[in-house]
Amino acid sequence: MLAYIVRRLGQMLPTMLGVVLLLFILFNWVGGDPAYLLAGKMANAESIANIRRQLGVDQPYWVQLGIFLRQIATLDFGLSWATGEPVGQIIATRLGPSLTVLVPLTLLETALGIALALAIAFVRGSLTDRLVMVACTVGMSVSILVYIIVFQYQLAYKLGLFPVQGWGEHLGENLLRYASLPILIGLAVSIAPTLRLYRSFVLDEVGQDYVRTARAKGLGEGRVMWLHVLRNAAIPILTHVMASLPSLLIGAFLLERFFGIPGIGREVILAVERSDFPVIKAITVYVALATMLVNLLTDLLYQALDPRVRLS
Numbered sequence: 564m565l566a567y568i569v570r571r572l573g574q575m576l577p578t579m580l581g582v583v584l585l586l587f588i589l590f591n592w593v594g595g596d597p598a599y600l601l602a603g604k605m606a607n608a609e610s611i612a613n614i615r616r617q618l619g620v621d622q623p624y625w626v627q628l629g630i631f632l633r634q635i636a637t638l639d640f641g642l643s644w645a646t647g648e649p650v651g652q653i654i655a656t657r658l659g660p661s662l663t664v665l666v667p668l669t670l671l672e673t674a675l676g677i678a679l680a681l682a683i684a685f686v687r688g689s690l691t692d693r694l695v696m697v698a699c700t701v702g703m704s705v706s707i708l709v710y711i712i713v714f715q716y717q718l719a720y721k722l723g724l725f726p727v728q729g730w731g732e733h734l735g736e737n738l739l740r741y742a743s744l745p746i747l748i749g750l751a752v753s754i755a756p757t758l759r760l761y762r763s764f765v766l767d768e769v770g771q772d773y774v775r776t777a778r779a780k781g782l783g784e785g786r787v788m789w790l791h792v793l794r795n796a797a798i799p800i801l802t803h804v805m806a807s808l809p810s811l812l813i814g815a816f817l818l819e820r821f822f823g824i825p826g827i828g829r830e831v832i833l834a835v836e837r838s839d840f841p842v843i844k845a846i847t848v849y850v851a852l853a854t855m856l857v858n859l860l861t862d863l864l865y866q867a868l869d870p871r872v873r874l875s
Contacts, residue, residue: 568859575855582851583635587628590840631844640845645837650845653830660730661826664742664818665811668749672757673804675750680761681788684769695758702755707748711821714748728823745818760803764796771795797868805861809853 615621619630634640640650679695686692719727725744731737768774769792777787816828827846834842 568863571859571862575859578855579635579851582848583631586844586847587631590844591624591627634845635848640841640848643834643839643842645834645839645842650841653842654827654845654849657825657827657830659734660737660824661815661819661828663734663737664745664749664824664826665815667738667742668746668753668815669804669808669811671746671750672753673800675754676757676761677793677800679754679758680765681793683758683762684765684788684792685784687766687769696762699755699759702751703759707752707817710748710752711817714744714751715821718747719744728821730824741822741824745815745822745824749815749818757803761796761800764799765792768792768795794868798865801864801868802861805857805864808857809850 612621619627622630638651642648643650643653646653683692683695715727719725726741730741765788773795774787774792777791778784782791815826816832818824819826819829820832830842831846833839834846
Protein backbone atom coordinates (compact mmCIF):
# COMPACT_ATOMS: atom_id res chain seq x y z
CA MET A 564 0.00 0.00 0.00
CA LEU A 565 2.74 2.48 0.99
CA ALA A 566 4.76 1.65 -2.11
CA TYR A 567 1.69 2.21 -4.28
CA ILE A 568 1.03 5.61 -2.69
CA VAL A 569 4.67 6.69 -3.11
CA ARG A 570 4.63 5.59 -6.75
CA ARG A 571 1.39 7.43 -7.46
CA LEU A 572 2.72 10.58 -5.82
CA GLY A 573 5.79 10.33 -8.02
CA GLN A 574 3.60 10.01 -11.09
CA MET A 575 1.86 13.24 -10.15
CA LEU A 576 5.04 15.27 -10.64
CA PRO A 577 5.23 15.05 -14.46
CA THR A 578 1.47 15.55 -14.67
CA MET A 579 1.70 18.67 -12.54
CA LEU A 580 4.64 19.89 -14.59
CA GLY A 581 2.55 19.51 -17.74
CA VAL A 582 -0.26 21.56 -16.16
CA VAL A 583 2.24 24.25 -15.16
CA LEU A 584 3.75 24.46 -18.64
CA LEU A 585 0.33 24.60 -20.27
CA LEU A 586 -0.75 27.39 -17.90
CA PHE A 587 2.45 29.31 -18.51
CA ILE A 588 2.09 29.06 -22.29
CA LEU A 589 -1.59 30.07 -22.24
CA PHE A 590 -1.03 33.10 -20.05
CA ASN A 591 2.15 34.33 -21.76
CA TRP A 592 1.54 33.61 -25.45
CA VAL A 593 -2.23 33.23 -25.81
CA GLY A 594 -3.63 35.42 -23.03
CA GLY A 595 -2.03 38.64 -24.28
CA ASP A 596 -0.06 41.24 -22.39
CA PRO A 597 -1.72 41.87 -19.00
CA ALA A 598 -0.20 45.36 -18.86
CA TYR A 599 -2.41 46.49 -21.74
CA LEU A 600 -5.47 45.00 -20.03
CA LEU A 601 -4.74 46.70 -16.72
CA ALA A 602 -3.60 50.04 -18.11
CA GLY A 603 -6.76 50.71 -20.10
CA LYS A 604 -7.30 52.06 -23.58
CA MET A 605 -5.92 55.56 -22.91
CA ALA A 606 -2.59 54.48 -21.39
CA ASN A 607 0.70 55.55 -22.97
CA ALA A 608 3.82 53.48 -23.58
CA GLU A 609 5.51 54.71 -20.40
CA SER A 610 2.66 53.68 -18.10
CA ILE A 611 2.42 50.29 -19.83
CA ALA A 612 6.16 49.73 -19.36
CA ASN A 613 5.83 50.70 -15.69
CA ILE A 614 2.99 48.22 -15.17
CA ARG A 615 4.98 45.47 -16.91
CA ARG A 616 7.91 46.17 -14.59
CA GLN A 617 5.69 46.11 -11.49
CA LEU A 618 4.09 42.81 -12.55
CA GLY A 619 7.42 41.24 -13.47
CA VAL A 620 6.27 40.34 -17.00
CA ASP A 621 9.15 42.33 -18.54
CA GLN A 622 11.63 39.63 -17.48
CA PRO A 623 12.73 36.74 -19.72
CA TYR A 624 10.33 33.84 -19.99
CA TRP A 625 12.64 31.42 -18.22
CA VAL A 626 12.81 33.79 -15.24
CA GLN A 627 9.03 34.10 -15.15
CA LEU A 628 8.70 30.31 -15.33
CA GLY A 629 11.12 29.93 -12.44
CA ILE A 630 9.09 32.40 -10.38
CA PHE A 631 5.91 30.48 -11.19
CA LEU A 632 7.48 27.18 -10.14
CA ARG A 633 8.69 28.74 -6.89
CA GLN A 634 5.20 30.07 -6.22
CA ILE A 635 3.73 26.60 -6.67
CA ALA A 636 6.39 24.98 -4.47
CA THR A 637 5.76 27.50 -1.66
CA LEU A 638 2.01 27.85 -2.36
CA ASP A 639 2.59 31.61 -2.34
CA PHE A 640 1.18 33.16 -5.53
CA GLY A 641 1.90 36.73 -4.55
CA LEU A 642 -0.63 39.54 -4.61
CA SER A 643 -3.81 39.98 -6.60
CA TRP A 644 -3.32 42.40 -9.50
CA ALA A 645 -6.81 43.81 -8.98
CA THR A 646 -7.12 44.21 -5.20
CA GLY A 647 -3.56 43.91 -3.87
CA GLU A 648 -4.59 41.18 -1.41
CA PRO A 649 -2.45 38.05 -0.99
CA VAL A 650 -3.80 35.38 -3.33
CA GLY A 651 -3.57 32.74 -0.60
CA GLN A 652 -5.73 34.85 1.69
CA ILE A 653 -8.31 35.37 -1.06
CA ILE A 654 -8.62 31.62 -1.68
CA ALA A 655 -8.69 30.79 2.05
CA THR A 656 -11.52 33.25 2.74
CA ARG A 657 -13.53 32.12 -0.31
CA LEU A 658 -13.18 28.39 0.33
CA GLY A 659 -15.45 28.31 3.41
CA PRO A 660 -18.56 29.74 1.71
CA SER A 661 -18.14 27.39 -1.26
CA LEU A 662 -17.85 24.33 1.00
CA THR A 663 -20.87 25.49 3.04
CA VAL A 664 -22.98 25.07 -0.09
CA LEU A 665 -21.20 22.21 -1.86
CA VAL A 666 -20.66 19.71 0.97
CA PRO A 667 -24.36 19.46 1.98
CA LEU A 668 -25.33 19.52 -1.70
CA THR A 669 -23.01 16.61 -2.54
CA LEU A 670 -24.15 14.55 0.45
CA LEU A 671 -27.85 15.11 -0.28
CA GLU A 672 -27.43 14.48 -4.00
CA THR A 673 -25.55 11.22 -3.43
CA ALA A 674 -27.87 9.87 -0.72
CA LEU A 675 -31.05 10.82 -2.57
CA GLY A 676 -29.70 9.56 -5.89
CA ILE A 677 -28.82 6.16 -4.42
CA ALA A 678 -32.16 5.78 -2.63
CA LEU A 679 -34.18 6.74 -5.70
CA ALA A 680 -32.06 4.56 -8.01
CA LEU A 681 -32.67 1.52 -5.82
CA ALA A 682 -36.37 2.34 -5.59
CA ILE A 683 -36.66 2.66 -9.38
CA ALA A 684 -34.74 -0.60 -9.80
CA PHE A 685 -37.48 -2.35 -7.81
CA VAL A 686 -40.02 -1.37 -10.49
CA ARG A 687 -37.68 -1.49 -13.49
CA GLY A 688 -39.45 -1.69 -16.82
CA SER A 689 -42.77 -0.54 -15.38
CA LEU A 690 -44.77 2.56 -16.24
CA THR A 691 -43.41 4.27 -13.11
CA ASP A 692 -39.85 3.64 -14.29
CA ARG A 693 -40.59 5.13 -17.71
CA LEU A 694 -42.36 8.17 -16.26
CA VAL A 695 -39.45 8.87 -13.91
CA MET A 696 -36.96 8.64 -16.78
CA VAL A 697 -39.08 11.01 -18.87
CA ALA A 698 -39.22 13.44 -15.94
CA CYS A 699 -35.44 13.21 -15.59
CA THR A 700 -34.97 13.95 -19.28
CA VAL A 701 -37.23 16.99 -19.01
CA GLY A 702 -35.40 18.16 -15.89
CA MET A 703 -32.03 17.83 -17.59
CA SER A 704 -33.28 19.87 -20.57
CA VAL A 705 -34.04 22.93 -18.43
CA SER A 706 -31.19 25.39 -17.94
CA ILE A 707 -29.90 26.06 -14.44
CA LEU A 708 -30.66 29.73 -15.07
CA VAL A 709 -34.36 28.89 -15.28
CA TYR A 710 -34.20 27.03 -11.96
CA ILE A 711 -32.40 29.94 -10.31
CA ILE A 712 -34.80 32.59 -11.60
CA VAL A 713 -37.98 30.62 -10.83
CA PHE A 714 -36.91 29.45 -7.37
CA GLN A 715 -35.49 32.82 -6.43
CA TYR A 716 -38.62 34.65 -7.56
CA GLN A 717 -41.22 32.26 -6.15
CA LEU A 718 -39.62 31.02 -2.93
CA ALA A 719 -37.51 34.02 -1.96
CA TYR A 720 -39.20 37.10 -3.42
CA LYS A 721 -42.89 36.12 -3.51
CA LEU A 722 -43.20 33.76 -0.53
CA GLY A 723 -40.32 35.14 1.54
CA LEU A 724 -39.18 31.69 2.64
CA PHE A 725 -35.52 32.46 1.96
CA PRO A 726 -33.44 35.63 1.59
CA VAL A 727 -32.93 36.64 -2.03
CA GLN A 728 -29.21 37.26 -1.50
CA GLY A 729 -26.70 37.67 1.29
CA TRP A 730 -24.10 35.98 3.44
CA GLY A 731 -23.35 36.17 7.15
CA GLU A 732 -20.37 35.57 9.41
CA HIS A 733 -21.49 32.43 11.25
CA LEU A 734 -21.60 28.90 9.82
CA GLY A 735 -24.99 28.00 11.30
CA GLU A 736 -26.64 31.16 9.99
CA ASN A 737 -25.14 30.70 6.53
CA LEU A 738 -26.05 27.03 6.32
CA LEU A 739 -29.64 27.33 7.55
CA ARG A 740 -30.54 30.75 6.17
CA TYR A 741 -28.47 31.82 3.18
CA ALA A 742 -27.27 28.49 1.73
CA SER A 743 -30.59 26.63 1.94
CA LEU A 744 -32.07 27.93 -1.31
CA PRO A 745 -28.83 27.53 -3.35
CA ILE A 746 -28.57 23.95 -2.04
CA LEU A 747 -32.20 23.29 -2.98
CA ILE A 748 -31.65 24.66 -6.48
CA GLY A 749 -28.44 22.69 -6.91
CA LEU A 750 -30.24 19.54 -5.81
CA ALA A 751 -33.11 20.16 -8.23
CA VAL A 752 -30.64 20.62 -11.09
CA SER A 753 -28.37 17.68 -10.31
CA ILE A 754 -30.79 14.99 -9.14
CA ALA A 755 -32.08 14.14 -12.65
CA PRO A 756 -28.70 13.26 -14.25
CA THR A 757 -27.53 11.65 -11.01
CA LEU A 758 -30.62 9.42 -10.81
CA ARG A 759 -30.27 8.32 -14.45
CA LEU A 760 -26.61 7.49 -13.94
CA TYR A 761 -27.04 5.65 -10.64
CA ARG A 762 -30.02 3.74 -12.05
CA SER A 763 -27.81 2.45 -14.86
CA PHE A 764 -25.17 1.38 -12.33
CA VAL A 765 -27.76 -0.52 -10.29
CA LEU A 766 -29.38 -2.17 -13.33
CA ASP A 767 -25.96 -3.33 -14.55
CA GLU A 768 -25.65 -5.33 -11.33
CA VAL A 769 -29.23 -6.61 -11.15
CA GLY A 770 -28.68 -8.99 -14.05
CA GLN A 771 -25.47 -10.52 -12.70
CA ASP A 772 -25.20 -14.17 -11.68
CA TYR A 773 -24.59 -13.43 -8.01
CA VAL A 774 -27.95 -11.64 -7.82
CA ARG A 775 -29.80 -14.64 -9.26
CA THR A 776 -27.92 -16.88 -6.84
CA ALA A 777 -28.93 -14.69 -3.91
CA ARG A 778 -32.57 -14.80 -4.98
CA ALA A 779 -32.36 -18.59 -5.44
CA LYS A 780 -31.18 -18.88 -1.83
CA GLY A 781 -34.41 -17.24 -0.71
CA LEU A 782 -33.13 -13.75 0.11
CA GLY A 783 -35.73 -11.01 -0.07
CA GLU A 784 -35.59 -8.43 -2.85
CA GLY A 785 -34.87 -5.63 -0.39
CA ARG A 786 -31.89 -7.46 1.10
CA VAL A 787 -30.60 -8.35 -2.35
CA MET A 788 -30.82 -4.74 -3.54
CA TRP A 789 -29.49 -2.96 -0.45
CA LEU A 790 -26.82 -5.44 0.53
CA HIS A 791 -25.52 -7.16 -2.59
CA VAL A 792 -26.42 -4.91 -5.52
CA LEU A 793 -25.62 -1.63 -3.78
CA ARG A 794 -22.27 -2.91 -2.54
CA ASN A 795 -21.14 -3.75 -6.07
CA ALA A 796 -22.67 -0.63 -7.61
CA ALA A 797 -20.86 1.48 -5.01
CA ILE A 798 -17.58 1.47 -6.97
CA PRO A 799 -18.89 3.33 -10.07
CA ILE A 800 -20.95 5.57 -7.78
CA LEU A 801 -17.82 6.38 -5.78
CA THR A 802 -15.95 7.09 -9.01
CA HIS A 803 -18.63 9.54 -10.11
CA VAL A 804 -18.79 11.33 -6.76
CA MET A 805 -15.04 11.63 -6.28
CA ALA A 806 -14.39 12.70 -9.87
CA SER A 807 -16.88 15.54 -9.54
CA LEU A 808 -15.50 16.92 -6.26
CA PRO A 809 -12.67 19.14 -7.59
CA SER A 810 -14.82 20.65 -10.33
CA LEU A 811 -17.65 21.44 -7.90
CA LEU A 812 -15.74 24.42 -6.53
CA ILE A 813 -15.76 26.05 -9.95
CA GLY A 814 -19.05 24.60 -11.16
CA ALA A 815 -21.18 26.44 -8.59
CA PHE A 816 -20.20 29.89 -9.85
CA LEU A 817 -23.72 30.66 -11.10
CA LEU A 818 -25.27 29.92 -7.71
CA GLU A 819 -22.63 31.98 -5.97
CA ARG A 820 -23.02 34.86 -8.40
CA PHE A 821 -26.83 35.03 -8.25
CA PHE A 822 -27.04 34.66 -4.47
CA GLY A 823 -24.07 36.86 -3.56
CA ILE A 824 -22.12 34.01 -1.97
CA PRO A 825 -18.44 35.02 -1.63
CA GLY A 826 -17.08 31.64 -2.77
CA ILE A 827 -14.39 30.31 -5.10
CA GLY A 828 -16.66 30.17 -8.16
CA ARG A 829 -17.69 33.80 -7.80
CA GLU A 830 -14.07 34.78 -7.29
CA VAL A 831 -13.09 33.07 -10.55
CA ILE A 832 -15.70 35.10 -12.44
CA LEU A 833 -14.44 38.32 -10.87
CA ALA A 834 -10.83 37.39 -11.60
CA VAL A 835 -11.64 36.76 -15.26
CA GLU A 836 -13.52 40.05 -15.53
CA ARG A 837 -10.59 41.94 -13.95
CA SER A 838 -7.84 39.96 -15.77
CA ASP A 839 -6.49 39.01 -12.34
CA PHE A 840 -4.07 36.35 -13.61
CA PRO A 841 -2.44 35.42 -10.26
CA VAL A 842 -5.84 34.42 -8.82
CA ILE A 843 -6.79 32.46 -11.93
CA LYS A 844 -3.45 30.63 -12.05
CA ALA A 845 -3.54 29.81 -8.33
CA ILE A 846 -7.08 28.40 -8.48
CA THR A 847 -6.21 26.38 -11.60
CA VAL A 848 -3.16 24.87 -9.90
CA TYR A 849 -5.13 24.05 -6.75
CA VAL A 850 -7.92 22.39 -8.75
CA ALA A 851 -5.38 20.32 -10.72
CA LEU A 852 -3.65 19.25 -7.51
CA ALA A 853 -6.98 18.42 -5.85
CA THR A 854 -7.99 16.34 -8.88
CA MET A 855 -4.84 14.20 -8.68
CA LEU A 856 -5.12 13.72 -4.91
CA VAL A 857 -8.82 12.82 -5.18
CA ASN A 858 -7.98 10.23 -7.86
CA LEU A 859 -5.44 8.67 -5.51
CA LEU A 860 -7.94 8.66 -2.63
CA THR A 861 -10.54 7.07 -4.92
CA ASP A 862 -8.20 4.18 -5.75
CA LEU A 863 -7.56 3.61 -2.05
CA LEU A 864 -11.29 3.61 -1.30
CA TYR A 865 -11.86 1.00 -4.02
CA GLN A 866 -9.97 -1.54 -1.95
CA ALA A 867 -11.91 -0.56 1.17
CA LEU A 868 -15.20 -1.18 -0.65
CA ASP A 869 -14.10 -4.34 -2.43
CA PRO A 870 -11.23 -6.40 -0.94
CA ARG A 871 -10.86 -8.15 -4.27
CA VAL A 872 -9.38 -4.98 -5.76
CA ARG A 873 -5.60 -5.07 -5.85
CA LEU A 874 -3.53 -1.92 -6.12
CA SER A 875 -0.57 -2.32 -8.42
